[in-house]
Amino acid sequence: MTVSRDDLVAHLLKTRLAGYVGTLRENNLRNYSRFARRDPDVLFGLDPDTAWSKDEVLALMARRCGVNPDPGYLHGPDTIDPQLTVDALDRLAVVLRETADAGGSVLLGTGHPSHLAAMYAAFGRALHAAGCDLRTPARGRSFAMHFAEGPRRCALDYRERVGVLRVYEESASSNRQDLRPALGDPVHTHSPQPVRIALAALAEEGESLPDLVLGDHGWACGAGRLGLRAVGFADSNDPAVFVAEAAGLVAVTIPLDDGLRSDCYRLLTAYVLQLAGMSQ
Template sequence: MLSRDELRDHLIQSRIAGDVATPRENNLDHYSSLANGDPYYALGLTFDQPWSYRDILALMAKSAGVVPDAGHRWGQDTIDPDLTIDAIDAMAERIAAVLSRPEPRILFATGHPTGLLAVHLPLAAFCAARGARLLSPAEGWTYAGSGFGRPRRIRYLQDIAMLDDRGALVHTHDAAPMRHMLGELNGDLPDLVIADHGWAGAAGEAGVPTVAFADSNDPGLFVGEAEGKLDVVVPLDDNVLPRYYAPLTERLVTGVSQAL
């Protein structure tokens, strides 16, 4: 496993953190949209207090490490790699606490089959090997919504829930699939959800213990964390080349193992 300093260097070089690919103007547009009440950017969450644009920017600077200067409106933005590593370590402790229980039930889901799936797959395999029951509710459930105009369905790959569109696993921010999955469990909710995007937001909104991964342009999950609806949110670029996540995943899995 890489040392903390080596991992920090890797995160910067791979642009998982440091100077990330998400442009500043995209981040600020999403912060403004969330502040204006656009539910798309809330990712399935509701909030207990009003969050202004400047409140959200300040939170994202604190939680993800984006540039705090409101006057910086275009160009490069950042994620603090130390915040990423700290959150990975906190996530590891939270997962270990759940795995320490008898017969824990965990639900995995991702809206990033070309990126974060590379983190979820080995983590799910590790959890299963340590005795967790990985849930797969609502497999095959089909719905239409969120403006894409044709049916999509829930499909599992090695116990990771994703959305399928005519045979292709697709990117999604939608919270509806997780809402349906939890509803199908009839109140017998998971001990933990490990997810991103609307999958994580809907779980946190339902009161399910949830840890999540989120990019700097996904402020809804960080606001949910600030209000206590999500336990841990890891800031990172959520769609770099899958192999780049390997050292981060190794630290996460090793951290869980060491905490057990």
């Protein structure tokens, strides 16, 4: 099935991946203020060279994501411009094609415990079929994950065949003598800590760093800050990924609602792979 741009825009609006999205204006503005205050939870590992005011963050998000640009609009629904979403997906297709043509290595990671993993896995299968090496460093690596309420024992792992790395909380039944901890549920995280652990593991093993990191939150920003080519998916309340793109640290940031059912992302995945000449 061929997916046209118009088909995709209609799908984005119907599912509310773009257009009027579920992320409320007050949520967006709160995170823009937190970014301006350099709250680590919304910086995603960035350390901006210049100060950002709340209004400057809003102006950037209006340009790159499509939120309402009016600083006086304080409450209610907010928007993501579907044309900006598709433009970014077009650029993502170019990055995937270039990576495939070069036979590059790819690291897939997500801070979303369920919503986006299937999409990343589909991109991973296509990249692997095109000859790319999918990297899965630090699988089962146990570490103390820092949360607002305090540290918790977690581990990096994956359950998808292609290896989309996520953070899992260690089960209470974990035996510290085991080579790999028993895992509980995957956890939602904004932190760059997971990608730093994954990249450090590659260095420890004498392996080269990946040519592309595909992810979100701290996976994209953390990798980009370390100089790797990174692509990130980001919601309208995730200003850090858009700031990273504006600063040249992230190659492409795709604006969309990142908290919907995994099947909502299938058509956009098909569109990108079709455009990249990597449909399976």
